[in-house]
Amino acid sequence: MTSPVPASMFSALSVLDSLVRAGMRHLVVSPGSRSAPLTYALAALDQEKVVKTHVRIDERSAGFTALGLAKKTLEPVGIVTTSGTAVGELLPAVMEAYHSGLPLVLLTADRPERLRGTGSNQTTRQAGMFSNFVRAEVDLTSYPEETPGEQTRLLSRAISLVAGRSEQDWSEASLQARGPVHLNLAFDTPLTPDFSAAPLLKQWAQSLRGAQAPSLAHPDLAGEGQVPSNLPERKTVVVAGDGAGEVAQKFAQTLNLPLLAEPSSGARFSEVAIEAYREVLAGELGDRIDRVVLFGHPTLSRPIASLLADESKESAIFAPVQPSWFEEGRRRERAFSSLGELAEFAGRGSEAWLNSWQVAGAQRRAQLMEQVERFRSDGESLGRAAGMSLALEAWESALEQGEILLSGSSNLIRDLDAIAPSGQRAPEVLASRGLAGIDGTLAVAAGISLAGVDGARGEPLPVRVLCGDLTFIHDAMSMNIGPLEEKPRVQVDVLDDRGGGIFATLEHGELGAHPDFAATVNRFFTTPHTVDLENLAASFGTDNGFSVRVVRVEPAVG
Known part of the structure; x- marks a missing residue:
């Protein structure tokens, strides 16, 4: 007797079940036939309000829509595509997600493994396509039939990375960088459920109501560590690049240091934030800087890039977790994971030092x-x-x-x-x-x-x-x-x-x-x-x- 849920559907249900339980609440879908097993399963989840799905005709738009969802929620967001060129359309969004540390899950449907290298319609080498820009990738050619096995282990690791959880203890936050992961699912026909599968899909979706993993209690980095007393006065500035966050603002304000904050730093809401700082930096005050402390990812201005490259000025970066793009020895800043130790490096700014920057700005x-x-x-x-x-x-x-x-x-x-x-x-x-x-x-x-x-x-x-x-x-x-x-x-x-x-x-x-x-x-x-x-x-x-x-x-x- 033929099962109302074919093997392709069972594979899709298993993967989505794990992702929902890991905290996925949004998925963006582009239409396609090979991805039908994922789509029918997602439709059931959407109808039961377990997840929210968003449909986009253009896979490139779908990828960036998912990027925006992940940027705001900081939760895993899925993207579903069919096979072939549709997968390649995701590359720009994946590259941005990798360099921004955003948790995208690429759910790319593929043809069965036996068709690879045969010239079969819409069949190409999708596995490894994003290898330079993902935190993990899994080619699911026989999941979950091979359970327990290597694909299951790799899938578990990928989900832990994108969810920001320790692979050993799901209740603990991971100390590894987050970023996109690629799950390539090889689906053989039949790709659609039998009519009689509708109640089963509904029952499965209902079983996932409230099943999402609770949010992790990440440490309050802005309040971590005590600022040492009797710090020496130094001519230090704090640079807040993209995504630096409130921790950069609090650090600069506590130490009375000028804050050079990009608009998207999340730190530009303080009286120590220097207005028009790029032009101030190009003047006499820029020459007087002794030390630089960096938070976040600065990419906006050449004056800041020149400051960070200036060998005459000592520099440090707050990096409790190294970003995904980090390569050992490629940046010259000394990395600190403790704000207390970073404060000792930075020192304290005098009233005259901070005031001169504020007035000039x-x-x-x-x-x-x-x-x-x-x-x-x-x-x-x-x-x-x-x-x-x-x-x-x-x-x-x-x-x-x-x-x-x-x-x-x-x-x-x-x-x-x-x-x-x-x-x-x-x-x-x-x-x-x-x-x-x-x-x-x-x-x-x-x-x-x-x-x-x-x-x-x-x-x-x-x-x-x-x-x-x-x-x-x-x-x-x-x-x-x-x-x-x-x-x-x-x-x-x-x-x-x-x-x-x-x-x-x-x-x-x-x-x-x-x-x-x-x-x-x-x-x-x-x-x-x-x-x-x-x-x-x-x-x-x-x-x-x-x-x-x-x-x-x-x-x-x-």
Whole structure:
């Protein structure tokens, strides 16, 4: 007698059962036939409200939507694809997740092992495809039939890594870096359940209600360790890169040290945060620095990169867990896992040292604000006045309306870095700074929005996106959200300067002003376009969860 649940379905159910129990609550699915066993199982889980599924036609958008969900929840988020080129579409999101330490689970359906190397339709070497960018990978060619066996052991390890739990003691947090994992499931036909399997699928889904593992009580790193007394005074600065968190802010404030915090650091909400710090760093105060303490992943500015590379200044990094991308001996900072020991390295800042940075930062920001005000009053755009104006408006709107501010990775996040004020309040600012690409920004925004519920309205979280025109065009397809899907709440503010304006601020800007290179820079770097951004946004309909506002300015180059 034929089982109503074929072997392919049993394999999908077993893997999903383990992932749900490990804390997975969101999955993003792209349509396909080979992945049907996973899809039918997920549909049952979704109907019983065990997990939330989100369907996206484009696998690339699906990958970045999952990235946004993981960025906001810090919980394992699954992505389901069919076999073949669909799997390759995930690579950009996987690379970003790896360098950001985000817990994605790639559930890629594959053809049976016997078809590999035969030229069979949609069959390629999927196993190992992401080997440089995942924390673990398992080629499930015979799971769970081989239980107990090597595939079961590898699957258990992969799930523990993505869930951030100790493989030896599930109740303990892991000391290893988190990041994406790849589970490649080889499915043979039949791929669909029998009609009579519906009650069995429902019963299985109901058995998982409330089965998710409880959240781990991670140590409070911001309060870990006592700051030693009688620390020597030193001319130290604290650099807070992407994802540094509150611990960086508390460390700098406790020790009275200037804090150079990127917008997406999660630390820029303090009076010790220095305004317009990049330009201050380029002056006399930058030369006086003796020591640098680093939190998070700094990728935003060349002045910070130069500071960290300066052999004349001692540097240290807070690294209780080494990130996934870390390679021994490749960075020069001395690593500390104890805040107390790190404080001894940093020393304490004098009132004069901190005050000199605060005054210089406030003066430079005031000069930038004069440019912004001139632009707002008469349209005079000096330097990056238009970008800074929009960036400041986005910051203030997000703070006032309780929105999460997601910044694209090009000029505007640098404008935001220059013009954002310091103080005790700041919006939550996120960005894809793992590899700092412009890829998938709108999809990430949708994922962040769908990751939770705004308690005041019972709707998805409000997200405001700050981006340029090329970033917007690059990911416009992610606004294609079908009528059966839950819609995000995303306001997109786009600065349209008709091309890649960031290159005018790099070495190419000077070359672009020279007659011998102007045409080259314009065509190959600025890449001007003629897209009507409002009409592009409108083409996806008015009920997709996105509202788009375009601010047009004259191109910086070309």
